[in-house]
Amino acid sequence: MADLTSEFVGIKSPNPFWLASAPPTDKEYNVRRAFDAGWGGVVWKTLGMEGPPVVNVNGPRYGAIWGADRRLLGLNNIELITDRPLEVNLREMKAVKRDYPDRALIASIMVPCEEEAWKAILPHVEETGADGIELNFGCPHGMAERGMGSAVGQVPEYIEMVTRWCKMYTRMPVIVKLTPNITNVLYPAEAAKRGGADAVSLINTINSITSVDLDNFAPEPMIDGKGTHGGYCGPAVKPIALNMVAEIARNPATADLPISGIGGVTTWRDAAEFLALGAGNVQVCTAVMTYGFKIVQEMISGLSEYMDSKDMTSVDQLVRKAVPNVTDWNQLNLNYVAKARIDQDACISCGRCFAACEDTSHQAIAMSEDRTFTVIDEECVACNLCVNVCPVEDCISMVPMEAGTTDPRTGKVVDPAYANWTTHPNNPSATAAE
Amino acid sequence: MVDDVFTPGIKAGRLEEGAYAAQFSDLHPPLDHHEALVAADRCYFCHDAPCITACPTDIDIPLFIRQIATGTPDAAAKTILGQNIMGGMCARVCPTEQLCEQSCVREVAEGKPVLIGQLQRYATDHLQQQGIHPFTRADATGKTVAVVGAGPAGLSCAHRLAMLGHDVVVYDARPKAGGLNEFGIAAYKTPNGFAQDEVDWLLKIGGICIETGKALGEGLTLDALKAKFDAVFLAIGLGGVNALGAQGEDKDGVTDAVDFIAELRQSSDLTALPIGRDVVVIGGGMTAIDAAVQAKLLGALNVTLVYRRGRDRMNASPFEQDLAASKGVRIVTHAVPVAVHGNGAVREIEFEYVDGAMKGTGEMLRLPADQVFKAIGQTLQGDGLPDLEGRKIAVTGAGRTSVKGVWAGGDCASGGDDLTVTAVAEGRDAAMDIHAALTA
Numbered sequence: 001m002a003d004l005t006s007e008f009v010g011i012k013s014p015n016p017f018w019l020a021s022a023p024p025t026d027k028e029y030n031v032r033r034a035f036d037a038g039w040g041g042v043v044w045k046t047l048g049m050e051g052p053p054v055v056n057v058n059g060p061r062y063g064a065i066w067g068a069d070r071r072l073l074g075l076n077n078i079e080l081i082t083d084r085p086l087e088v089n090l091r092e093m094k095a096v097k098r099d100y101p102d103r104a105l106i107a108s109i110m111v112p113c114e115e116e117a118w119k120a121i122l123p124h125v126e127e128t129g130a131d132g133i134e135l136n137f138g139c140p141h142g143m144a145e146r147g148m149g150s151a152v153g154q155v156p157e158y159i160e161m162v163t164r165w166c167k168m169y170t171r172m173p174v175i176v177k178l179t180p181n182i183t184n185v186l187y188p189a190e191a192a193k194r195g196g197a198d199a200v201s202l203i204n205t206i207n208s209i210t211s212v213d214l215d216n217f218a219p220e221p222m223i224d225g226k227g228t229h230g231g232y233c234g235p236a237v238k239p240i241a242l243n244m245v246a247e248i249a250r251n252p253a254t255a256d257l258p259i260s261g262i263g264g265v266t267t268w269r270d271a272a273e274f275l276a277l278g279a280g281n282v283q284v285c286t287a288v289m290t291y292g293f294k295i296v297q298e299m300i301s302g303l304s305e306y307m308d309s310k311d312m313t314s315v316d317q318l319v320r321k322a323v324p325n326v327t328d329w330n331q332l333n334l335n336y337v338a339k340a341r342i343d344q345d346a347c348i349s350c351g352r353c354f355a356a357c358e359d360t361s362h363q364a365i366a367m368s369e370d371r372t373f374t375v376i377d378e379e380c381v382a383c384n385l386c387v388n389v390c391p392v393e394d395c396i397s398m399v400p401m402e403a404g405t406t407d408p409r410t411g412k413v414v415d416p417a418y419a420n421w422t423t424h425p426n427n428p429s430a431t432a433a434e
Numbered sequence: 435m436v437d438d439v440f441t442p443g444i445k446a447g448r449l450e451e452g453a454y455a456a457q458f459s460d461l462h463p464p465l466d467h468h469e470a471l472v473a474a475d476r477c478y479f480c481h482d483a484p485c486i487t488a489c490p491t492d493i494d495i496p497l498f499i500r501q502i503a504t505g506t507p508d509a510a511a512k513t514i515l516g517q518n519i520m521g522g523m524c525a526r527v528c529p530t531e532q533l534c535e536q537s538c539v540r541e542v543a544e545g546k547p548v549l550i551g552q553l554q555r556y557a558t559d560h561l562q563q564q565g566i567h568p569f570t571r572a573d574a575t576g577k578t579v580a581v582v583g584a585g586p587a588g589l590s591c592a593h594r595l596a597m598l599g600h601d602v603v604v605y606d607a608r609p610k611a612g613g614l615n616e617f618g619i620a621a622y623k624t625p626n627g628f629a630q631d632e633v634d635w636l637l638k639i640g641g642i643c644i645e646t647g648k649a650l651g652e653g654l655t656l657d658a659l660k661a662k663f664d665a666v667f668l669a670i671g672l673g674g675v676n677a678l679g680a681q682g683e684d685k686d687g688v689t690d691a692v693d694f695i696a697e698l699r700q701s702s703d704l705t706a707l708p709i710g711r712d713v714v715v716i717g718g719g720m721t722a723i724d725a726a727v728q729a730k731l732l733g734a735l736n737v738t739l740v741y742r743r744g745r746d747r748m749n750a751s752p753f754e755q756d757l758a759a760s761k762g763v764r765i766v767t768h769a770v771p772v773a774v775h776g777n778g779a780v781r782e783i784e785f786e787y788v789d790g791a792m793k794g795t796g797e798m799l800r801l802p803a804d805q806v807f808k809a810i811g812q813t814l815q816g817d818g819l820p821d822l823e824g825r826k827i828a829v830t831g832a833g834r835t836s837v838k839g840v841w842a843g844g845d846c847a848s849g850g851d852d853l854t855v856t857a858v859a860e861g862r863d864a865a866m867d868i869h870a871a872l873t874a
Contacts, residue, residue: 030627068475070468351481371484391478392543 041104063210136205163195205231224243235361238264249278448733585613587844590861710805717809
């Protein structure tokens with residue numbers, strides 16, 4: 001069995017699966033049970049400054065979208081940071097860390113954008129024995145209205161400034177949690193690095209309205225007839241998170257900045273994908289809020305089996321494995337030609353590929369009287385839509401054409417050489433191939 | 435209770451009083467809201483879907499299922515009922531496993547079709563239980579049409595004609611409208627008075643007058659109808675029952691299965707309905723199965739269904755055969771009745787086994803029987819009918835008979851496969867043809 005031991009910015013944990021700062025990590029009772037279930041680490045629900053804690057709404061805090069059989073696909077929330085007193089959280093963190101010394105315990109923090117506020121809270125956190133801190137620059141609702149959370153995360157200069165303060169006032173590793181509610185994630189990531197961050201974690205939740213109540217004409221979740229945007233998370237956001245992680249991982253200025261991957265991690269496979277795209281570990285929230293802490297057992301066994309099958313003995317061997325293959329569009333090989341192929345034995349003749357191709361794509365699938373569906377190579381551009389809409393796995397595949405054969409669509413011979421847009425004759429600013 | 439089950443003869447109240455309701459409850463309990471959403475989600479929304487082709491009434495099944503999945507079951511019901519005004523009954527009695535669900539791509543791929551029949555019931559029940567009738571009549575045409583027979587074909591035709599603005603009178607020999615839906619289908623397929631509710635709901639269109647107790651030869655003649663109305667639609671079904679051709683079939687206790695089924699359907703107190711201890715049903719169609727299963731449900735100790743050919747040749751679907759077997763009905767094949775024994779009342783019935791060519795093998799089978807139900811097919815009855823083709827009224831196109839101004843559909847007409855859904859389709863299509871003829 002593969003060794004899943006993880007070391008992230010010097011913080012050790014028995015596996016790379018941490019719970020993200022969120023409702024599941026709001027108190028000792030939960031965190032102890034999470035550790036008992038097998039979670040490698042926990043980022044404690046965000047702490048605020050001393051004094052009266054924040055208050056939450058007393059109506060619904062979550063909205064959702066569902067797939068078949070009410071499978072939860074996306075969740076949004078309007079909950080704020082911890083609404084329990086700072087001293088209670090600190091006391092509980094200390095007790096938990098004492099009893100679970102082999103697990104990672106990270107404190108998420110959000111205090112006003114003032115040096116004194118950060119300087120004041122850090123020693124208290126350090127005193128709990130926490131392994132590190134995560135700066136919550138991502139929370140997109142409520143706290144952002146008060147100049148914290150994503151209001152900071154959207155201004156690279158603030159990120160850099162606060163990160164620098166934290167590095168100045170604590171010996172603990174500093175992880176900067178980024179908001180996806182920006183135009184280009186590289187700016188905040190680079191700012192975090194300039195400020196001395198040990199790592200970034202992403203993504204925090206996405207501004208969202210999950211649905212509209214069509215009887216009361218208000219967004220969900222609705223509080224006494226009104227609603228506000230919440231932070232979106234869960235399986236639906238994974239593609240957005242993967243892209244942002246990959247952008248940071250392949251950006252020369254941030255390639256060496258460790259990443260804690262967050263966003264829709266639900267199974268071992270999701271975790272493996274984040275790791276391959278450059279995350280050093282992953283954080284999970286919605287999946288445990290949906291299924292409970294026990295899912296970590298599947299994540300551990302699944303990742304372990306996968307690594308065994310790839311002869312990987314440590315998590316590090318998987319991290320960044322796919323990063324070299326993430327590139328810009330203009331680097332894609334335009335001489336690569338594929339054609340759709342339908343496995344007639346697997347085909348159940350539903351005709352969805354035909355409807356999709358005929359109505360919305362290239363009219364490249366023929367339908368016979370007896371409902372046999374075949375690809376018209378003269379029209380097929382290998383767009384992959386038929387594969388995506390086919391309800392049968394592996395029924396339709398994209399088969400690359402052999403070099404030297406002629407593409408019946410273009411009449412051109414498939415060139416074995418690599419050539420991309422930068423050298424293409426149709427590109428007005430093409431440079432001659434060397 | 436054990437005594438009652440073993441008591442010989444034809445006897446009422448074989449079961450404990452409270453047992454009947456459970457025995458005759460819904461064969462397929464309706465889908466609840468969530469079950470319907472899950473079932474609907476399994477539909478692939480196929481292009482040019484095979485299920486539509488397989489439906490005799492061409493219901494746009496993927497569309498109505500998508501309407502259910504998106505939370506608009508009443509819109510789904512309109513999609514169904516626009517094609518098949520008796521979509522509620524068809525959802526209950528259609529042999530979906532041989533029609534839409536057999537052709538469902540998920541049946542082909544996984545052996546688990548989308549539950550089209552149950553989803554159709556979910557949608558139609560949702561609309562009809564609110565008492566909503568979604569269709570309205572066109573401006574009156576001043577034309578009148580007589581429909582003879584208030585079964586699925588006749589009512590379907592009448593509804594469509596009324597919708598198109600014609601005035602319709604529907605005649606039926608029975609005291610109630612509904613035809614086989616009301617008198618000829620097992621009770622557990624349409625419990626709680628659904629057949630009458632459906633008729634009442636259908637008639638909300640207006641413009642349809644039902645006159646019961648009237649049939650061709652019983653107060654009506656085709657000539658008189660032709661003279662009085664602008665068009666006539668014959669949907670008279672098959673009123674006669676074939677004879678066994680076995681010695682002694684006139685003994686007491688030997689009756690027609692259709693009469694037993696009708697009596698059971700009209701009974702308001704099943705505890706008072708007598709049934710034999712040893713029941714033998716002869717036949718291989720839906721009527722035979724319905725009679726055999728209901729005999730068992732009423733508390734008969736032994737029920738044997740005897741069919742002259744193999745199970746693969748039975749008109750009853752494999753689903754129906756399995757249903758009968760699961761209720762404890764013994765199915766004997768390749769045997770023909772030769773003699774009914776008994777002194778006044780039947781005591782035994784004797785069969786001879788036959789080979790595939792229906793040739794007697796000389797091997798005999800004697801079954802104890804205090805009640806025998808004949809279900810070996812029904813025949814057209816009536817004089818002065820349009821020309822026949824074989825033993826049914828010959829029709830061309832959408833139900834046109836040899837007599838100008840007279841159309842026919844349902845079981846009495848040639849072609850089709852004697853299903854409720856086919857009758858509905860034929861009634862609807864004849865109505866469209868009648869409308870075209872009357873407004874030409």
